[in-house]
Amino acid sequence: MPTPLKVLLGDYPHTRPLKEGTVSVEGVECRYPESSPLPPAFARMVRDLAYDICELPMATYLQARDAGIPVTLLPVVLVGSTHHRSLTRLPEGPEIGPRDLVGHRVGVRAYGQTTGLWVRGWLREEYGVESSDVTWVTTEDVHVAQYVNPPYVERSKAERVADLLHSHDVSAAVLGPKAIGGQGAGLVPLVADAERAGQAWIERHGTIPANHLLVVRDEVLRDTPDAVLAVYQALKQAIADTAGERDDSPAGRAVAAGWSPGLTACMEIAGRYALQQGLVRDAVDVAAIERKTAFLDA
Template identity: 35%
Template structure:
């Protein structure tokens, strides 16, 4: 029997990845060491800076930026997290921000400029509402994962927590949760809980009817924002060309089992319920894998990353993804 290829996997626990992580489903020809990095955002930084893992779940915007600067890993069209982004940009009631264009000239907080939540929301603001992103004064209180990335001129580092700046009126808007004003503390030291504190952020949403707008957006554009993207070291693929297809097929097999439970109602976590609610909109599979199935979404994120000053150049599909169906 041929010896299996040892690979480390840094992929977050999810209902559609659990069968991989617990060994119920294996990657053919691979002896996988499935690591748990909490929060997964810590793995993002370790991968883009130190290429620490053989296979890793990355935020797609972080990946595109890293790849544009020559990162030695490439993505498979496996997207383990999806979410629309009309909701989550919070505004102070005294800010005078009633419509997206009102953000121009205002100060807005986001943990880091390359945070995928921010990138997708700015895509909506720019493409759907004609907002001039260069006229928004962005404030960040974390460093970017990709150290080579150059911040645009309208992005500044805050000298104190975004949550405090929002509370004191120094910011007029900010992203909710870990993407912005829903936490305090510097996450750079390994993203441990030390120094990282979640805080309440009770401000109204820029789009109070976000869900209605999201469904309309998808029906018109076909863009279904992705978050977690699976990347693999180029050296691993170069030395073992078969492994990309094996990984893709294993992830798909694990997802198919989850889909049966999702449709039967057996899968019923908060995440499952959110995806089940989207079925009438996106169809039978709320986590589609594959390049053809996701081409509009991939192209939208690649384009908006460049338009927002996140990447130094445009990226081709062949530079960004391996198509396992063609192997």
């Protein structure tokens, strides 16, 4: 009898083959609930363990692990890219640069948002701007209920991050890739040549920032490891089969399945950034994370 699993995945070329049944998951009866937008589903996963296998942002996973929430990372990058273009300002406003943000207010959806994790990482690394040098103005709570924001984070009543800019409540705003083309239309990056800066980050670190990964409930992994393996193998096949639908941009190249030196480096950098920014309390042991799912590609 097939093992029933509730699998929450976003809608991408590399996930549709599973949802549409063109790539089968052997021995598993997958149900694919939809969530539009996706972020509320991420909160349901880490607060209520609402799904058996679930797409999850990098920062949310790191915070969930730090809080002891029983989920295990599966080595799949569903969404990723560079984020130097994600720090934006009004085109008619002052032409401020990243270093000018010290003492200023910056909008971000939540302090635990993964795009913000990566932006604050390169701000510190390349411009010497510490997270605590800025007041981060948020429009949503973090996904992990146990986490308490640091004192330099302030909650706004605004519904959208771009609204904070247009009301002149903040000097700059962090917007994810989808928001750049939506509510962020017309905004300009603080980094003059954001694409080149992002490429320099990739060359320096030997990896591409991952935004969304995949996790499984520990109980499901323990009780039905073969079913988890089947989902992983099907998704890995779908990612390989749809490679021609992705371009050579960082976003296209980030999508991958399987532990690799690039994914290990990505996890180590994200873990270091998260610790520096107070998103997690303890250093992230990437080797321990890898060991839990080494069997997937054995």
